[in-house]
Amino acid sequence: MEGFARTFLLAGFRVAGGGDPALLERYAWGLAAGPDPHSPEAWPRPDELGQAKVEAASIALVLQMTKRWLWDHLGDDVQERVVEWLATVVGQPYPPINWVWFRIVVESFLREVGGPWSAEDVEHDLALHASFRRPDGWLSDGEERAYDHYTGWALHLYPLLWTHLFDVPDSLCSHEVRRTWSEDLSRYLTDAVALTGADGSPLMQGRSLTYRFAPAAPFWVAAITGLPTPQPGLLRRAASGVLKHFVENGSLEPDGLLRLGWHGGWPAIRQAYSGPGSPYWAAKGMLGLALPADHPVWTDVEHPLPVETGDFTRVITAPGWLVLGSRADGIVTVVNHGTDHALPGDRRADSPLYARLGCSTATMPPLERLVDNSVVLLDATGATSHRAGFRTLFVDELPGGVVAGASHGPVRWVDSSEDKSPDHGSGRGGEIVEGPPLLVVSVVRDGVEIRIVRVDGETDARLRLSGWPVTADTRPRGVTPARSQIVVTGAHVCSSLCGLRGLDQAGVETEGGVSPLGKFAAVPWLGISGAVGRGDVVAAAVRLDRSRGPANNPQITVHGDHVLLRWIDGLDTRITLPNP
Structure with missing residues (x-):
């Protein structure tokens, strides 16, 4: 039929x-x-x-x-x-x-x-x-x-x-x-x-x-x-x-x-x-x-x-998306602060195709085992937290072709191994261990997302930020030019993370059979070696392109809840971190 x-x-x-x-x-x-x-x-x-x-x-x-x-x-x-x-x-x-x-x-x-x-x-x-x-x-x-x-x-x-x-x-x-x-x-x-x-x-x-x-x-x-x-x-x-x-x-x-x-x-x-x-x-x-x-x-x-006529940024309010188009690469990327196939306060696990911080026309979120484009806490066993049910705080256009968005909510660890309900797109439920609230702010310009994170509660977990997934039929190659920088190159795209504040670890996780775009998928990550403290602010530059271009990362200065980003052309972008 x-x-x-x-x-x-x-x-x-x-x-x-x-x-x-x-x-x-x-x-x-x-x-x-x-x-x-x-x-x-x-x-x-x-x-x-x-x-x-x-x-x-x-x-x-x-x-x-x-x-x-x-x-x-x-x-x-x-x-x-x-x-x-x-x-x-x-x-x-x-x-x-x-x-x-x-x-x-x-x-x-x-x-x-x-x-x-x-x-x-x-x-x-x-x-x-x-x-x-x-x-x-x-x-x-x-x-x-x-x-x-x-x-x-x-x-x-x-x-x-x-x-x-x-x-x-x-x-x-x-x-x-x-x-x-x-x-x-x-x-x-x-x-x-x-x-x-x-x-x-x-x-x-x-x-x-x-x-x-x-x-x-x-x-x-x-x-x-x-x-x-x-x-x-x-x-x-x-x-x-x-x-x-x-x-x-x-x-x-x-x-x-x-x-x-x-x-x-x-x-x-x-x-x-x-x-x-x-x-x-x-x-x-x-x-x-x-x-x-x-x-x-x-x-x-x-x-x-x-995307064929020039670089652009735009805000799409309803889904909470910051959109970046790159004429040189032909790629459109989306930074997501409003879509999770859930309602605010939901306590289920993240759905990879909805709740990730990023999606694009050149990459697909791995559907299992790898966690891309996320800010997570790692418990003592290495299990990653989930943040579906967050609140969108804002998505705005700022001067100088800058777009910014923020979301906030408590994370949790969800054991969904016993949830056998049909998959209709939402995340799965299960036994929950509560975690602290996380604030995630994204500032996007010149082909890069500046991801700023603050932990708003007590925890003994470690913090990790992950970047764009890279796929290929052979294992993608990762290099670490510096202690807090990681670059992964695949068959068609290059994914890079550069720590700007408070991050001292870098690595790559690779799995096979998790993406239709290639036999292997690799996700770069940056982290903190010890437990993250309440009120700690960390930041990284997150980038996806076809061929590794020059980094145009801004300088970042943090004074309490006030963040100043000074871009390479001298533009200043000021962000006040919300206190929900």
Whole structure:
């Protein structure tokens, strides 16, 4: 069912854009068999299996998009069985996340073909969607700080396609709401294009990364619905760049199939809901095929991505991100002070794809055993602390192209070995040992993050800061030019840490089989040899680039809660360390 529904998206987009309707014949056979409870290929119903609610939406969306080529030619008996199968969604409970759109889409199709539907269901789900709205066009996937690609490929994709493809009455969705959705998408896309690497790679962050091409979906939605910004040529550059990135990096297996993985197959990237057909939600990234060949998105001159036009920094408020784009390297990096797939005060372990201090278009957090881009305390056994549930204190733009952010919260050690709950992106729970609060401040400029840390409680643990992960098919090489400096070079990137205050140890941790980007992953770290004291302030320069460039680290001076950073060009940046 999953493989049918998700490849049905791809066939439907192609036919809607002028492709051969014969592409839909095999799907007509499937629609005759799947909803038939007496067929040996019968599908589970949405009221029997939660995942069927997801796939029902893809089926309904394409049936609406290709109605005159497919639905109108199905026999009455097949149409009746499809309606009966889809109608089992009515009145069913749905998780209060992006899934609300699956019910809206299905019931809207049912309404248009004379089937049963519930205005109460649709109104309830639209209200939930409204509760997900955050500043600057962003949406959270539920009440938690769950910011990831679902913002674009689900929470922005369905609303505008819904109003574009279906005859939605004003009583369900006013013109004001439609205008808000369009404005939200336009604003979101100014960030989304800036978060795309020059090589087309999207951020390697959040769950469901096996959908690969799907981050291109919101670019195509903007083109389909005629949003004036961004320009069609920029939309095509971003979307086609994402697709090209995966095709050229081996995401298609020799037999032409997509399997669970990132570039090639890598089953460990799966979540609990991932099945063999799951990767074909990548079809969302090919939504542009529904546009005719003379559409401006195909005919306009391509515009370069932000990272291709020059270095930049920017703040994205909703997820608490400080963004840095490097034209020379084509890499976009994010320093994270607001996203952890949790709520403030949460006591679970960190989720690597959400809670790390950094993510980028060139690196992926190791999913186990290695702890990258973190500030941790080490207990007597060497176990690392977790900080999910922290509070975001600020993310701001400062003079001179500087961006800064801070977060604060108590750390804890979590023994999650007994937590066998499904992996839906959140961290795992378990027996907890409490630790002290940590303040982490990041100041970003000139390709470097200055990471400043203060311990706000008593502890006998040791402090450690880790940098960007480096991957390669041979063990990455680490060198220590000085006692508090470490540089690790891999096949494609260089990761470096330079201690600026209070750090006297340096090293590299290396593991195999923890990343889809290479056989080995290595993470540099800096630490303190003894226990860290209450109120101690330490600082390091954290850097990621393609080829090791000259260090432009500022001088740092600390007087109580006041920090002065003097950059190499003479700019002074002053930070007052918060006392939450």
